[in-house]
Amino acid sequence: MTVSAAMALSLCASPASAATVGGVIGWGKPDFGVTVPPAAALTGVTAVSAGTTTVLALKGGVVLAWGANNWGANEVPAAALSGVGQIASGWGHELALKNGTVLAWGNDWYGQTDLPASVTGGVTAISTSYMHSLALKQSGQVVSWGSRTDVPAAAQSGVTAIAAGGDHNVVIKNGGVLAWGSNVYGQTTVPTALSSGVTAVSAGFQHSIALKDGRVYAWGRNNYGQATVPDAALSDIVGIDAGANHNLAFKSNGDIIAWGSNVVGETLPDPPPCGPVFAVSAGDSDSFALKEDPTTPC
Template sequence: MFKHSMKIHSKLILTLLTLLTVSACGGTSTTPTTIQTTATIFYAHSLVFKNTSTLLSTGYNGFGQLGTGNLGNRSVPGGLNSYYPFRGYAAGGDHSVAFTNNSSVIYSWGYNGFGQLGNGTTTYSSIPVRSGTVTGIVAVAAGALHSLALKKDGTVWAWGQNDVGQAGTATGDTSGFITTPRKINGAAPLANISSIAANGKHSLAIAKGGALWAWGLNSNGQIGLDPSGPMQNSFDPVNISMYYPSSIASVTSIAAGTGSSYAVAANGTLWAWGVNDNGQLGNGTTTSTHIPVQVKIDALTYLSNVVQAAGGGQHGLARLASGEVWAWGFNHFGQLGSSQPDSSYAVKVTLPGSATDIRAFGASSMAMVNGAWYVWGDNTYGQLGVGTTGTVTTPTKMSGF
């Protein structure tokens, strides 16, 4: 079985022996530049809405994932080379995906070595390109090299890399990837889905009623199965709520870290499982487990009244009903909101007000406070959008907000 270590600081390194045809505008070109490249997945770009439909991007742009029509990095959020009014979005390893306001169709841009742009090719694009013909999209999610989309009818569609089942289907070929969106039809029907999440090489979904489904890589138990058992990885979605009725029988919110998973239970408790080498499960240990463990503040106190979680490369975030934000795990880049050492317990992040949204990606963190994004953590490529590069250890307002 495939074993994969998701040991990430600010980046996940994958060596790909491939040639990519490059065009300055990202499409086909009569005079392409062919480069030999070793692809590096940085998780080093971010996307934000300035208002309800104007999508901005900042950070690393080596494969056009900022959608600007060029490959230049930037450290201040700016617009895309696109006139599409977007309603939702997700940032993957080196690609981006979004869906439109009116007809709810999917557009993607950036790295496409495994078909993660969904346009039937493996040529990357620095401008948004249509991803298949699926319509009626209400949410999207992006992993390292794959993408998910949720339709309003409750079905989930996936495309991109599928070598360990992260796209939720046996491809029937040896390529290990899917270049156009494909409906996930597992051995057990994946239907009536209300929420999706993806990171690294695994995917999660919540069905109406609160059941949690997971599929893809399971090298560290991140899909809730025993990695030493017969199902190290799963190409079919698995209802893992039925295995853990005392913890995640009914889930209201989910998040995927690169090698870990998070679920907010209906009672406001937060549960985590998967890799834990830097304390990213938040239970006071550094022992990885496929069995959900409850996130703690200290040895005796559990985090409670949680409404949202977010997963980065090796750290996690939680937002409480009060608007407080807590963080745990790896802190080499200040992604916990301070310059303190790593923490296997949740620590409170100091913010200027109550948060209404949170994000985590790579070794970076974000929180929405009073309509503005506050950011902290890894900023090597300007992914925090503060106008400079370099580590940011305390929450700082993103430029333009």
């Protein structure tokens, strides 16, 4: 059953969890075993990032990878086996951030792993999408490489958060959302309400979402209802992530909210995943979350 523009799934009403370390759960597209995390990813994980066919997890500074191994996406380099602080999975290319330096491996068809010199130090955040990546420097400057290298003057300073989309980018500057790239579906036409007070952004294939005062805002392409925010995501949201054509969010009590495309159960799985969760990541046609104990029965 496809989730329509007016529907969303509120999964697992559960007590709040203060966990910051847990295990990965996954649902949606079963291809390449991506939704079945390896044993190593069932405990001690602090972050998860879903790409198109490969999933990354961060455990004690070590990067774990599973799914398809196209272009060597699952072959984690030695440098990413310790001291890593952030991860980002793309279209068969993978990123990690270690001591302010970006590491990259996998698909390089569009220069996704051909790192510019400016990201070999002083980087505080990373984000990647299908064919390009972003990095945020300590100075607040955004750096872009791969199929998109353009960064507007307004994003050369003062930026505090970044998100790479399929054909566009969104960032936070001075609490407001700044966007650039393709605007065929209005994905870079930012709602006026997002000029201040924004705490998180995420970019999908051709849509974007933002978090402000516990409420999710969405704009851009809406062919699967991905830009129509359900009532459940209008309050008490603490985390968000946009996939290709669907979105995930979670509330302060660990409930998961999912909406948009449901071609392979990425938003409305049967049976539903069980929370509470403390992080989410939406991929191409799959979804992932971190929960304190992923083996706990629902």
